[in-house]
Amino acid sequence: MSVSVNLKQLINAAAPYWAGEAEVFRRYWELPGRSRETDRRWLALQCSKEFWGSGLAPLDKGIFLGPAEELIAAFPRIDLELDRHAVLDIAEGLYAEFAHYCAFADAHDALALPGEAKLNPHALKTAWKEDLDLSTLRFAHKKENAKLGDRACRFTEGGYCTLFSEGMKLGESGQGPHARANALIAEACSKVYEDEFGHMLKGIIGLDAEGLTVEEWTTLERMALEQLRGRIYMRNAQFGAPLAGAALVRTLAGGADPIAFDYAKAGARLTG
Ligand SMILES: [Fe+2]
Ligand SMILES: [Fe+2]
Incomplete structure (x- = not known):
């Protein structure tokens, strides 16, 4: 994967924040x-994100109805426009x-006691404060600059998949x-995990071809x-604030040991 100096700089700047998000889960x-x-609780909140989209989709349509309506609108235009x-x-x-909604909802429901209701996306429509703050920030960035705001949203989608990579590691323990x-x-x-790695790459692909200026x-x-940073607040609240005090301050200041971006995996996905 050939990556410009500018893109490498962006990835390097993001890496300690990805690590900060991973720290929330590990704690x-x-x-x-x-x-x-x-x-x-956190699984239900994750389902809300997977269905309603945290600022990546219109709030009333989420990432189900939004694309479903786009597909209907696309139908007469396929390969014409x-x-x-x-x-x-x-x-x-x-x-x-x-x-993804189904995967986390299935885990949530499998942990139910007899008589506890199954999850449904309509009961999850109200996100938590820090998730709404992230949505508001993303919409504000898109309003400030449509192209760069959209690029920033796509670049930060999934936070380098750390919830999924850290969650996958839980399968190795097997007891306790x-x-x-x-x-x-x-x-x-x-x-x-693999889907979201791909979605993150989609947010990165083409960035170098945009011909952004230094200011951009x-x-x-x-x-x-x-x-x-908004994602760290959002995750910390989702998981009941495992990061607090000096550790939280350090993480929000970008002080966590950065995660190494996997250029080999990214390259293999792009050419594979
Ligand atoms: Fe997802
Ligand atoms: Fe995604």
């Missing part, structure tokens, strides 16, 4: 207060994000008080880092 897995109830692959992309996005929940979480995360790269980096 939560080991938290003494972790329980079936707290696992069900709209390339078939662009249409396939919309369909893929709808399928993938709904599959959370063994069953860990196995369910690992299974859901492994279903989502600076603006893009500022927007991306603001969103990545």
Whole structure:
């Protein structure tokens, strides 16, 4: 994968924030207060993100109805005004994000006690404060600069998949008080990981071809880092604030040991 100096700089700037998000999950897995109830809570909140989109889609349509309506609108225009692959992309996005909703909702429901209601997306429409803050920030960036705001949103989507990569590792332990929940979480995360790695790459592909000016790269980096800090607040609240005090301050200041971007995996996905 050939990457410009500017893009490398953006990736390097983002890497400590991706690591900060990963730190939230690692701390939560080991938290003494972790329980079936707290696992069900974060899983339900994750389902809300997978269905409603956290600022990546119109708030009232989410990433199900939004693309579904786009597909209907695309139908008469396929290969006349709209390339078939662009249409396939919309369909893929709808399928993938709904599959993610299903994966986490299945884990949530598998942890239910007899008589507890199954999840449904309409009961999850109200996101939590920090997730709404992230949506607001993303919409504000798109309003400030449509092209760069959209690029920043796509670049920060999924936060380098750290929830899914850290969640997948839970499957390796196999014992302890959370063994069953860990196995369910690992299974859901492994279903989502490859898709989201691809979605992140889609946010990166073509950035170098945009021919951004130095000022635009600076603006893009500022927007991306603001969103990545917003993601840490959002994740920390989703998981009941496992990061606090000095550790939280350090993480928000970009002080976590950066995650190494996997250029080999990215390159293989792009050419494979
Ligand atoms: Fe997703
Ligand atoms: Fe995605």
